[in-house]
Amino acid sequence: MRMEDMSLSGLDNSKLEALAHDIYTDLVEDTCLGLSFEVHRAVKCGYFLLDETDPESMKDFEIIDQPGVDIFGQVYNQWKSKECVCPNCNRSIAASRFAPHLEKCLGMGRNSSRIANRRIASSNNMNKSESDQEDNDDVNDNDWSYGAEKKGAFSQSGAKKRKSEKNPNSPRRSKSIKHKNGDLSVTTDPFKQYSSSSGISYENLGPEELHTLLTTQCGVISEHTKKMCTRSLRCPQHTDDQRRSVRVYLLGSSASLPEPDGSTDNDSFDVVEGQALMGRLPWDGSSDISPSDSASSKASTNNSDTRKPKKKKPSHISMSSAGGASKKKKPKGPAPLTPGMYSELN
Amino acid sequence: MNKDAQMRAVINQKLIETGERERLKDLLRAKLIECGWRDQLKAHCKDVINEKGLEHVTVDDLVSEITPKGRALVPDSVKKELLQRIRAFLAQHASL
Numbered sequence: 283m284r285m286e287d288m289s290l291s292g293l294d295n296s297k298l299e300a301l302a303h304d305i306y307t308d309l310v311e312d313t314c315l316g317l318s319f320e321v322h323r324a325v326k327c328g329y330f331l332l333d334e335t336d337p338e339s340m341k342d343f344e345i346i347d348q349p350g351v352d353i354f355g356q357v358y359n360q361w362k363s364k365e366c367v368c369p370n371c372n373r374s375i376a377a378s379r380f381a382p383h384l385e386k387c388l389g390m391g392r393n394s395s396r397i398a399n400r401r402i403a404s405s406n407n408m409n410k411s412e413s414d415q416e417d418n419d420d421v422n423d424n425d426w427s428y429g430a431e432k433k434g435a436f437s438q439s440g441a442k443k444r445k446s447e448k449n450p451n452s453p454r455r456s457k458s459i460k461h462k463n464g465d466l467s468v469t470t471d472p473f474k475q476y477s478s479s480s481g482i483s484y485e486n487l488g489p490e491e492l493h494t495l496l497t498t499q500c501g502v503i504s505e506h507t508k509k510m511c512t513r514s515l516r517c518p519q520h521t522d523d524q525r526r527s528v529r530v531y532l533l534g535s536s537a538s539l540p541e542p543d544g545s546t547d548n549d550s551f552d553v554v555e556g557q558a559l560m561g562r563l564p565w566d567g568s569s570d571i572s573p574s575d576s577a578s579s580k581a582s583t584n585n586s587d588t589r590k591p592k593k594k595k596p597s598h599i600s601m602s603s604a605g606g607a608s609k610k611k612k613p614k615g616p617a618p619l620t621p622g623m624y625s626e627l628n
Numbered sequence: 629m630n631k632d633a634q635m636r637a638v639i640n641q642k643l644i645e646t647g648e649r650e651r652l653k654d655l656l657r658a659k660l661i662e663c664g665w666r667d668q669l670k671a672h673c674k675d676v677i678n679e680k681g682l683e684h685v686t687v688d689d690l691v692s693e694i695t696p697k698g699r700a701l702v703p704d705s706v707k708k709e710l711l712q713r714i715r716a717f718l719a720q721h722a723s724l
Binding site (some may be wrong): 299303310312313314316317321330331410 | 656
């Protein structure tokens with residue numbers, strides 16, 4: 283071998299060049315053979331023409347090389363004015379504003395849900411707009427009730443209330459009964475009745491209503507409108523003295539200002555004291571009581587002899603539906619004034 | 629003549645043994661892909677295949693179609709560089 287190699291150097295340049303060329307041709311043919319094998323394999327395996335489509339669609343996706351357009355032939359600025367249609371409200375919104383809009387429109391997040399709730403509430407209160415106005419007036423000025431035109435709304439809500447009273451399971455009702463603490467002849471609900479009107483004309487109230495009202499609300503009578511304040515017992519607009527004088531005027535001289543927390547603490551409210559307060563009510567003013575009141579007061583009149591203050595009993599809902607029969611179960615009572623009061627009524 | 633063929637065989641042996649042949653082949657393939665030779669040949673293959681029909685293409689057809697074209701399409705620069713490398717190899721082993 284070594285001998286052969288040595289003889290290479292003895293070859294002339296042309297022969298060496300021919301040898302190099304042969305090697306080169308060999309290499310090129312090798313590469314071509316490799317490519318042929320590769321293409322043949324691709325053809326037989328079926329993936330050679332995969333990137334091919336028919337000429338028409340090739341023409342569709344031809345790369346466009348013109349100034350001012352992208353490779354798809356579209357004008358670049360077209361994307362800037364893209365708009366999306368909100369699936370919720372069907373408005374079309376600029377794409378850049380779409381995400382914030384969706385957040386608001388679909389009511390995600392705390393704030394926007396509040397906005398949505400407010401919108402729902404305002405749409406519900408469309409017909410009650412005047413009462414809303416009243417609330418605002420309430421906050422802003424001292425003239426917290428403005429008279430005659432409110433009476434319509436008041437009686438309307440009263441009628442509504444009486445209809446809704448037929449449902450004994452209504453939580454509002456059960457609350458009001460509990461609150462009255464056994465005083466079953468009063469079936470009206472002061473919370474509901476006065477929720478939409480800030481002032482009450484006390485002449486229209488029955489004595490029981492009056493009493494309930496005065497144990498739960500401020501009740502001071504306005505000089506302007508002759509109506510009663512319906513705020514809490516701690517209402518800052520009126521003083522304790524004003525409240526006391528109103529109670530003296532309406533309930534008699536012995537009436538005292540009830541404890542403000544008596545309105546919230548229902549269970550601890552003293553039954554006996556409530557009855558005593560009841561007994562001091564002047565009953566002559568009861569001629570103009572409302573129909574539902576007259577029915578209930580009739581029931582109480584029939585049972586006047588047996589009517590007694592009952593001991594603390596937490597569930598009053600069944601009692602109210604049972605009517606007078608349940609009242610007979612009450613133990614003989616401690617209030618000596620009661621019989622006389624009812625005889626006076628009879 | 630006999631001596632010439634013998635010498636050729638010896639040189640090829642040397643190319644394979646030293647791994648120079650493999651290196652040259654890699655270099656050539658890279659250069660040819662780089663200059664688009666491969667894509668040109670593939671396009672030519674496509675024509676051939678469409679002409680003969682996908683099912684009836686044989687390796688022999690492809691080789692006989694591709695090799696002359698491939699040989700002709702190699703750019704001069706690539707050819708020159710490769711010949712340079714081969715000559716250098718020959719000179720290196722002739723001097724031994």
